[in-house]
Amino acid sequence: MKTNSKQNRFAKTITTPENAEHTLAATKEKILDTAERLFAERGLEATSIRDITVAAEVNLGAINYHFGTKQKLIEAVFNRRIEPLNQRRLAMLDEAERKSRGKPPAVEALLEAMIRPAVEGSFAAGKRNTTFMRLMARCHSEPNPEIEHLIRTQFQAMMARFAAAFARALPELPREELLWRLIFVSGGLLHALLISSKEDSLPGSLRKRLDADGLIQRLVAFAAAGIKSSA
């Protein structure tokens, strides 16, 4: 046993040289990264705890040790991305309002604050980050009750602030109409990210030159026209 485990460890150190910073929470992060990827690719229920531990090259017990249960791991995976995303959105909203000095910002600026952080999170270093895209897109349609509640709480708190900002920018638009239009915009954003994450579900002409800024520009322009249109 002793020799066996020592041999295993040695082998690992050779094959995975990044173990230098093996100081703290290395396995925890490895689990989060791997779980995020597998959840995005195969779905929550279809991904077993063993799938994750094998892919992450950690022990089966590691998940229960670090997260307690599979459900807690799922929540950790989502929380790690959603909180920062929505905080960046609100930060951009704050900045837009600060820049416009008292006056309500342009609808386009508000939309960009909603959209840009999501799209940019989906393009890591210029290249598409399909994991993030799929995870975000699946956020809202996951049947998992705890996740649904988590998403709804986070999402509605952010959306309430945006709704107020839009209402100030478009005082003549009925509140009910505005809320529906924001739902349409959210859906358009999520679906665009999802579609972008699957190369081959894009119509041929869209496959080339798929960049973050292009998508943001298109969606902002489209949504601005829809939002500003008179009922």
Add this chain to the structure above:
Amino acid sequence: MKTNSKQNRFAKTITTPENAEHTLAATKEKILDTAERLFAERGLEATSIRDITVAAEVNLGAINYHFGTKQKLIEAVFNRRIEPLNQRRLAMLDEAERKSRGKPPAVEALLEAMIRPAVEGSFAAGKRNTTFMRLMARCHSEPNPEIEHLIRTQFQAMMARFAAAFARALPELPREELLWRLIFVSGGLLHALLISSKEDSLPGSLRKRLDADGLIQRLVAFAAAGIKSSA
């Protein structure tokens, strides 16, 4: 034997009065209905074959007998709804083009052909049909590879015809831009359906008076403004 079966029939007729049309494939339909509901509520992987047979009050073996495997049942559930939906869309598209006699139909008419069949399938007899809503909304984000392929095939075939119609109505709009805008519209529709299916994720002011025609009108107006906006 004859008397026996007649007695059984009679007993069944008493407890479940809709058994009048008990002529053929009664259990098959019961399985499809129940599976559709449970898949929509809990997701594909989270719903076991036993969950379905218990809820449908049929024998465990019934699914394997009538459908072969769980995967085949899943495909049957989706196919039963998607094909008729897309056929109605294309029929409305045909009618719009027929009515406009040579000229391209108004963008609003094209959008309504895309949107109305989906929304109306989601409102059975005036009331919300949350099962259908959730199933449709989950269509595009299901990780199941076979389902993904099924959806993509059906959806792209229909979308190609709509894209051509829109291109005729808006000849000055670049094709790439048009395709993206149609993706945005699809996303808005799907997300609106999903949101509508969860009562408590609707902002308070939207919960009342949620009707099919209202939603269609709002989405068509929003999408028409977005689609027609000059790049």
Add this chain to the structure above:
DNA sequence: AGCCAATTCATACAGTTGTATGAATCATAC
């Protein structure tokens, strides 16, 4: 060196999963 808390590991367990099998029951035509 030796101790301690943190982490990793192998293994076990009970419950659930999808599917298969063969007998029982059905409906129907003769």
Add this chain to the structure above:
DNA sequence: GTATGATTCATACAACTGTATGAATTGGCT
């Protein structure tokens, strides 16, 4: 009524699921 094909049923099975347990191992501290 009996034969026949279609359907239903109870049961079995191997594989996989999430979780728990306790021993082994680690890295940092004095």
